[in-house]
Amino acid sequence: MTLLSPAPLRQNRPPLPEEPQLSESDFQRIAAFSQREFGLCQSGDKKQLVHSRLIRLLRETGCPDIATLLLRLETDPQCRERTALISALTTNVTAFFRExxxxxxxxxxxxxxxxxxxxxxxxxxxxxxxxxxxxxxxxxxxxxxxxxxxxxxxxxxxxxxxxxxxxxxxxxxxxxxxxxxxxxxxxxxxxxxxxxxxxxxxxxxxxxxxxxxxxxxxxxxxxxxxxxxxxxxxxxxxxxxxxxxxxxxxxxxxxxxxxxxxxxxxxxxxxxxxxxxxxxxxxxxxxxxxxxxxxxx
Incomplete structure (x- = not known):
């Protein structure tokens, strides 16, 4: 989609107290959500990449942990995390007159x-x-x-x-x-x-x-x-x-x-x-x- 990762939603967020881990069940929920809502295919070999993107998303949005993130995504179609997720999971470079x-x-x-x-x-x-x-x-x-x-x-x-x-x-x-x-x-x-x-x-x-x-x-x-x-x-x-x-x-x-x-x-x-x-x-x-x-x- 030639998406360009946007600037962080907010700057100078305090660091998370400790880096949340992404369990296999939570990864599967994220993968299922992104497939259902956006068509994105998140295979198992992308788990580490998805984890690092989610950590960044938590810091940018102020969401406290992955469990809260999942709850908001699955229950609130208008939540700001939904918009941020598509940018977090897609990273492409675009340019004038590319190809x-x-x-x-x-x-x-x-x-x-x-x-x-x-x-x-x-x-x-x-x-x-x-x-x-x-x-x-x-x-x-x-x-x-x-x-x-x-x-x-x-x-x-x-x-x-x-x-x-x-x-x-x-x-x-x-x-x-x-x-x-x-x-x-x-x-x-x-x-x-x-x-x-x-x-x-x-x-x-x-x-x-x-x-x-x-x-x-x-x-x-x-x-x-x-x-x-x-x-x-x-x-x-x-x-x-x-x-x-x-x-x-x-x-x-x-x-x-x-x-x-x-x-x-x-x-x-x-x-x-x-x-x-x-x-x-x-x-x-x-x-x-x-x-x-x-x-x-």
Whole structure:
């Protein structure tokens, strides 16, 4: 989901009196909860990693122990620990123009052949599913602006979603450190960002106006309407078990326009029934080549 771990919820928390241990039964409860609620697969070999993340979560939220954490998670759907848990259990790095071949393919196959049609009002819809702090949808918008400077006035929209509401809030602000912008060319940074008084970089309105952000859990119902000309879902499926991955690919296929592109992470592969209608179109890229079977889950 290309999630970026957020800053601690609170600073200067007093240390826990002693480090709580994670029993096997508590680990299984956490694993079952994260699978049920978020689709995350926590195998037994991740117990030590999960333990260290939970200790950090306890300190950040002020929750006194793992037993209390579990009680809050299982009885209060609105508890702040629930939001913090998804960030604690997923740690990925995201960046502007990460895996740049995807953005070159976006330009070569979806933009350049359609420039005149888009200028005449043709529709273009792209979904960044697992957008983290916003670098991916911003990179999509910047790619479009590089070919269509007037894009924000055309029928072009980018939907950007993530399960982590804190990441969505940050993405909406469009503020990035100089280090986070290191993947941008000097020209792109100069043309599409402004420097704030505290030295951060603010994405410009031309890119921002094309993007609509929303929190969305990919294993729940999607209040999303297609068709999409491209879907980016990179480094999200690695957190899911195989059945959940196959269901995800099927659901994406149903929302792609004919010939639409699905971009996934470098260690991910489309598998299962969706392989009948999504065919390889490049490095970790798939094209909708047949009408999806509507009976697919």
């Amino acid at each position: 740049p071949h995807h953005f070159r393919q976006l330009a070569d196959e979806l933009l350049r052949p359609r420039l005149e049609a888009l200028r005449r009002g043709a529709r273009l819809r792209i979904w960044s599913a697992g957008c983290s702090a916003g670098q991916e949808p911003c990179s999509i918008a910047l790619t479009i602006l590089d070919h269509l400077p007037e894009a924000c006035r055309l029928n072009i929209r980018i939907l950007a979603t993530d399960i982590d509401a804190a990441m969505i809030s940050r993405a909406r602000r469009g503020l990035y450190s100089a280090e986070e912008c290191s993947g941008l060319s000097a020209q792109m940074e100069r043309e599409h960002f402004r420097t704030t008084p505290d030295g951060q970089r603010q994405i410009g309105p031309e890119a921002g106006e094309m993007i609509r952000y929303a929190a969305l859990n990919l294993i729940e119902d999607w209040p999303v309407q297609g068709p999409f000309d491209a879907i980016f879902c990179r480094n999200v499926a690695i957190y899911f078990d195989k059945p959940t991955q196959m269901t995800l690919w099927q659901r994406f296929a149903r929302l792609l326009a004919p010939g639409g592109l699905l971009f996934i992470g470098h260690s991910e592969r489309v598998s299962g029934p969706a392989g009948d209608c999504l065919t390889s179109a490049g490095i970790t890229t798939y094209r909708l080549s047949a009408t999806p079977d509507r009976r697919m889950k």
